[in-house]
Amino acid sequence: MRHIISILLENEPGALSRVVGLFSQRNFNIETLNVAPTEDASLSRLTVTTNGDERIIEQITKHLNKLIDVVKLVDLTEGAHIERELMLVKLKAVAGAREEIKRTVDIFRAQIVDVTPSAYTVQITGDASKLDGFLQAIGPASVLEVVRSGVSGISRGEKTLSL
C-alpha cells in the first residue's frame, strides 16, 4: 500500500543524504521525495511517498525515527490528510489541438502559464491521481516534457507536525 510519510528534519548538511541513504541501504522504495525549508530556519520538511506492507512501513518509520537528524515524523496516510503535487507539462499545441488542449486544461482546472505558436506549458496541482488523469486525457502524443514536484501533504483538522 502507498504511504505518505512527512518528516521534520534538522536543516543540517548531510541530513538529507542520511534519509535517502537509509532507503537504499535497507532496500526500501522511494516513489516521490519532496524537501524544502520551513518557517523555522533550523528545520526542513520532507515528504516521502513509499510502498510496502504494514511490516515494511513500520520498519521504515522506525528506522527514520532512529536517525539523529530526524526530529519528528508522521505517516499521513494513517489519518485524514490533504495531498498535493504540482506538475508542469510542456505540450505540443498546433492547429486544432490547441483548442482541444485548452478545453482539457479547463476541465482539470489547470492553467496555461506559457504559450508559443506550437507549444503550451501547463501548470496543474492536485493529488497524484489527478495529475496522472490529466496526462492520460491529453494523450502521450502531445506531451513534450513533464516535471512533477513530488507529493507534499498535511493532515486535516487541528493536528500539526511541529516541535
Next chain:
Amino acid sequence: MELLSGADMIARFLKDEGVEYIYGYPGGAALHIYDALFRQEAVKHILVRHEQAATHMADGYARATGKPGVVLVTSGPGATNAVTGIATAYMDSIPMVVLCGQVASHLIGEDAFQETDIIGVTRPIVKHSFSIRHPSDIPTVLKKAFYIAASGRPGPVVVDIPKDMTAPTERYEYVYPKKVKIRSYNPAFRGHGGQIKKAIELILEARRPVVFAGGGVITGEASDALTDLAKRLGLPVITSLMGIGAYPQNDRQCLGWPGMHGSFEANQAMHHADLIFCVGARFDDRVTNNVAKFCPTAKIIHIDIDPSSISKTVPTDVPIVGAAASVLNEMLGLLGDREKDVTTREQQLAPWWERIDAWRASRAGRLYEPAAQGELLKPQQVVEAVHRATQGDAFVATDVGQHQMFAAQYYKFNKPHRFITSGGLGTMGFGLPAAMGVKLNFPEEQVVLFTGESSFQMMMQELSTCRQFGIAVKIVNLNNQSLGMVRQWQDLNYKARHAQSYMESLPDFHKLFEAYGFKAITVTRAEELEGALDEAFRDTNEMVFLDIHVDPREHVYPMQVPLGAMNDMLLSKTERT
C-alpha cells in the same frame, strides 16, 4: 576563561571526558592534534601499525569495559583503513568515537591530497557522524559524539575534523560541557508498564518458556537482573553469540547459544518453546535459520532499547521498548507481589525440563572424538584445555571462522564482557588488536586470543605494537593450514573442491615471533598440549604464541541445515536430526 586552539581543545576534552587511551596513526591532516597530544600526559596514545587495528583495539576495550573506545586517524587512507573496524563496531552495537583528520575546509571538494568524503563513506555504518565547522564547536560536538556513541543502542560515531579547525594560531574559549541535549535524540529508558505486566502474565502461564538473552543484556549491564529473574522463575536460558556470559554458563539453567552452530539443546528448546522471552537480541539470520519455519509454537516477548529491532525479522507478540536493566528490575519488583505463582513454578516446568535434560543427555559425550596419543589434536579439545588452564576466567578474544565457533562452544563463560568476538560483521583480523585493547586496560588479567593462521595473518603487523607497548596476549593458533570454515562449506556444498581455502607457504611462526622478541611454542601431537599450556600461561605478562596443529578435517557441528527450522541440524559428518 581559557583560550585553546582546536587541537588543544580535543586533547583537553579527551582528558576531561576521562579517556585514558586512544588508538591511532598520525598523518598530515591530523598533525595539529598529534602535536597537542604530545604536549600533554593525561591521554596516552597507542600507535598501531594499521588504522584498522586502531578501531579493533578501541572495540576490544569497549566490549570489555562498556565504555566508548576512541580512535584517531588522519584523512584519506587513514580514515578509509578504519572503515572495516567501524562497520564491525556498528554491527555489534559497540560504542566508539572515531576522530578523523580532514583536509582544510577551503580544499574540501577539490580532490586535495589525501581527501576522502569519510562522512559519506561511513554513512551506512555509523550511528551518527559530525563535521566540525568552527573550532569553537569542538567541545560540544565531541560531547555529543560521546553521548550518542554510548547511550541508547550504542554504536560508532565519526567526527570529521578539517585541518584548519585545529590550527594552533586560532584560540577560542574552552569549557568542558558536562551535559549535552539533542532535541531529536531521546533514547528510551523505562519500558511501558502495561506491556511489562502483560509479559509477566505470559511468562507465568508458559509451559515451555525459554529466555533468549542477547548482547543488549551485556551492554545494558543487565546480567544480574536477568540471572535473578531466570533463577527465580526456573527458566531455561539461551544466550545469543553476542550474549555469551550474560548468564553463567556453568549453571544448569544455561543451554548455551542457538543458531547455525548453536548447541543441540538450545536449538531444540527454542524450536519447541511456547514462549521466547527475548532480551536485547535481534533474531538475525544466523539464529533463526528459515524465518518461515522459526519457532512455530512460540509467542515472543521482546525487550529492546531499539524499537527498529522489534518485529524486524520475526513478529513480536509483546514488544517492550526500554533499557534491559530497567525493564528486568521492574519485572522483578512486580514478581515480588506474586510469590504464590512463583513458588508453584517447579511443578509447572518439570515436564519441560525433562525434555531439555533428555536433549542435553542425548548429545553428551558425543560432540567430538578427542585425539589419542601421537595424533593431531582436535580443535575442540584445545579450547577445553585452555579453559581449564585459565580456570575459565580469562578474557577470550577470537578471530573469525571455525576456531571462533569452537571457542564459543567449548570455553564456558560465567561473566559478561569476557567473550570478545566479531559476531555481526564476522571480521577476520579482529582478534589480535581486540585482545590487545583488552589487555592494555586489564594488565593483570589473562587475555587469550583464539585465532587461525588465516585470520592471524590479516593483522599480524600489530605484533610490533605489542612489542612497543609491552602488551602480552596468549595467542592460541588453531593451525589447520586452511581457511577452515570455507573448507567446511566446500566439503558440504561443493563436493570438497577446496577453491582457495588452502594456506600454502605459511611463515615459520617461530622465526616470526622471534623477530619481534616473543616466544612461540609448537604443538603437533596430543600429548604435548598440557605441557605447552603450562608453559604458556605461567606468566600473565609474557607474550606467547601457541602454534597448535589441529586436525584439518574437523567440521563445526551442530550445523543448521539451510532453509530448515532451528532444529534441523547436522550433528556430525554422518548424523542429522
